[in-house]
Amino acid sequence: MAKILKKTPDQLFSMKMRASQGGPHEEGGRHISGQERIVDREHLESCVHSMIERAHTHQRGFADFINIKIELIDLDEVAYKPILKFSEVTVHNLEEGRQAAFDELVAAGVSEKAARNGIDAILALPDSMRGAMIMDAVSGERLDNLGMRGVRVSDMDVAKPEDFKDALDAIGLTSEHAREAMVLAAKVASSEDSVAELCWSDDPQYTIGYVASPKNQYRRIPYLKPAGDMLGGRVFYVKPGTDIQKYRNYMEHQITFITANEDGYITDNPDFEKNEIVGN
Ligand code: AMP
Numbered sequence: 001m002a003k004i005l006k007k008t009p010d011q012l013f014s015m016k017m018r019a020s021q022g023g024p025h026e027e028g029g030r031h032i033s034g035q036e037r038i039v040d041r042e043h044l045e046s047c048v049h050s051m052i053e054r055a056h057t058h059q060r061g062f063a064d065f066i067n068i069k070i071e072l073i074d075l076d077e078v079a080y081k082p083i084l085k086f087s088e089v090t091v092h093n094l095e096e097g098r099q100a101a102f103d104e105l106v107a108a109g110v111s112e113k114a115a116r117n118g119i120d121a122i123l124a125l126p127d128s129m130r131g132a133m134i135m136d137a138v139s140g141e142r143l144d145n146l147g148m149r150g151v152r153v154s155d156m157d158v159a160k161p162e163d164f165k166d167a168l169d170a171i172g173l174t175s176e177h178a179r180e181a182m183v184l185a186a187k188v189a190s191s192e193d194s195v196a197e198l199c200w201s202d203d204p205q206y207t208i209g210y211v212a213s214p215k216n217q218y219r220r221i222p223y224l225k226p227a228g229d230m231l232g233g234r235v236f237y238v239k240p241g242t243d244i245q246k247y248r249n250y251m252e253h254q255i256t257f258i259t260a261n262e263d264g265y266i267t268d269n270p271d272f273e274k275n276e277i278v279g280n
Contacts, residue, residue, distance in 0.1 A: 016154050019031075020064075021065070031060075032058050038073065077255050080159060086220065101209065105237070109137065122234075130149050131153075134244060144244060164260045188236055189213060198237070
């Protein structure tokens, strides 16, 4: 893996931000925004600055509570995982988008019942959660017992920012949203217990979502909610019998760097053409 980081900085820090409105999340505050990064010492301050900026300018509202946690990471504990291959489903409206999400989940190995339950579970949320629900990919039962908190994937970032940016630029993905989603989805899919992930954003202007899986990789779906809707969410589908505590521990604490493909492309479909991207 020497190819990935030519010179690893002596110290790297895991940074986590969570922001809410109406007090801290654990005291009933409404989730506004979150972010997780891994940066070297030199970038700590600028990262804190951009995290505050994000929390205070988010379209979901002004955060009156911001928690930023900075921890030195153990460089012996780092895992490298590949980015997922990107492709996009063609849909023309919300109805087709939701149907595509269902179809993609089933194609990825989720049962029809669990696919339906996952979509319905996001739609039934009273507000956006801070993290994701974990759901059994066969029974469709929610397994995490973490209420509106859910499981928040963290301790992850891109291995080499320039390579990652080049790979995303090559297929026209330039937004911060896309970058972060590609990192998160790659970490989730890298667990041997993951079957699929369903996501759509809680940013009111961002109607895009995706289904990601080890089997079919990253399948972007352009319309999964109406523009202006502040409700989004994530469901991680796991194999029956998954040790949820272990799974959660991997998602929250395994230091993971996501690597871009060496040739700089992240789609294996030569005919790939982007749909019109909303908010990108
Ligand atoms: P976003 O894509 O950032 O708009 O987030 C959409 C939803 O995904 C949020 O409302 C959360 O429920 C969930 N989510 C965001 N970030 C994470 C994360 N790091 N780990 C787990 N779930 C997340």
